[in-house]
Amino acid sequence: MGLIEEHRMTRTVYLNGEYFLENEAKISIFDRGFLMADAVYEVTSVLDGKLIDFKGHADRLNRSLDELDMKNPIPYEELLTVHRELVRLNDIDEGLVYLQISRGAPSDRDFVYPNPDETDPTVVLFTQNKPGLANSPSAKKGLKIISIDDERWGRRDIKTVQLLYPSMGKMMAKKVGADDAWMVQDGYVTEGTSNNAYIIKNNKIVTRGLSNDILHGITRAAVLRFAKEAQMQVEERNFTLDEAYEADEAFITSASTFVMPVVEIDGNKIGHGLPGSNSSRLREIYLEESKKLAI
Numbered sequence: 001m002g003l004i005e006e007h008r009m010t011r012t013v014y015l016n017g018e019y020f021l022e023n024e025a026k027i028s029i030f031d032r033g034f035l036m037a038d039a040v041y042e043v044t045s046v047l048d049g050k051l052i053d054f055k056g057h058a059d060r061l062n063r064s065l066d067e068l069d070m071k072n073p074i075p076y077e078e079l080l081t082v083h084r085e086l087v088r089l090n091d092i093d094e095g096l097v098y099l100q101i102s103r104g105a106p107s108d109r110d111f112v113y114p115n116p117d118e119t120d121p122t123v124v125l126f127t128q129n130k131p132g133l134a135n136s137p138s139a140k141k142g143l144k145i146i147s148i149d150d151e152r153w154g155r156r157d158i159k160t161v162q163l164l165y166p167s168m169g170k171m172m173a174k175k176v177g178a179d180d181a182w183m184v185q186d187g188y189v190t191e192g193t194s195n196n197a198y199i200i201k202n203n204k205i206v207t208r209g210l211s212n213d214i215l216h217g218i219t220r221a222a223v224l225r226f227a228k229e230a231q232m233q234v235e236e237r238n239f240t241l242d243e244a245y246e247a248d249e250a251f252i253t254s255a256s257t258f259v260m261p262v263v264e265i266d267g268n269k270i271g272h273g274l275p276g277s278n279s280s281r282l283r284e285i286y287l288e289e290s291k292k293l294a295i
């Protein structure tokens with residue numbers, strides 16, 4: 001058995017206030033996360049055993065819960081303690097902490113929300129060990145992207161576990177030998193299947209502005225802040241695929257990939273077909289600065 005499999009089998013996970021071995025944590029078949037994707041989630045990366053951008057993720061979690069009329073069952077300090085405890089128990093140096101809160105398990109299936117006084121939310125956290133996350137070979141090679149129609153629902157600003165379409169998008173990419181897909185709505189790129197999308201033209205970084213059309217990426221917020229601090233120009237506006245094909249550089253951001261260069265979109269080489277210098281620099285700045293701020 002390889003190290004990773006062994007880790008997977010012996011992971012300690014968190015469920016509703018208790019720690020369990022992963023195969024001993026059980027939830028109800030009536031859980032609304034399972035039946036209706038009535039759940040929200042967050043993914044926080046771990047570098048050098050510390051949490052990257054924890055506060056950003058905790059704040060967005062609160063916002064997602066608010067938008068769905070769910071109460072947050074776990075206060076900030078306790079959430080931080082559970083994250084840290086899982087990192088410690090599972091000996092994570094580089095990896096991810098996944099958190100999910102569902103509306104819980106009422107006694108039967110029903111479209112109507114259960115009374116929150118009678119049904120507690122289900123809170124689940126687990127770690128994913130990813131040695132080499134920061135030093136990923138993909139960052140040196142760059143990603144190949146295809147474009148697909150954005151066929152998701154209209155509240156992409158809420159981080160729900162309705163991930164079937166993004167999952168289909170990744171499979172469409174995989175089928176044609178690409179790494180990921182960017183989604184397009186009314187002629188404009190919205191975002192990647194699990195990341196925010198950017199192009200760079202004449203040294204200006206262009207990315208779609210915030211609205212209900214995209215997830216408000218925590219990495220996006222940090223990267224745009226660091227870019228401005230490094231005197232790079234940033235423009236938040238819609239961009240088309242044609243603009244992307246003609247861009248000097250392109251990249252994506254997410255908690256699990258940080259800043260990841262894109263070198264090909266729909267078979268068109270971006271710039272010289274290698275990770276661009278601005279994208280690579282942004283990746284370095286992001287990793288350096290966010291490690292300094294990690295808790």
Ligand code: PMP
Nearest residue numbers: 194195196215217218219254255
């Ligand atoms: N957009 C989508 C659709 C995503 O799923 C994600 C990551 N979950 C992101 C953007 C990036 O967000 P973050 O930087 O907070 O990971």
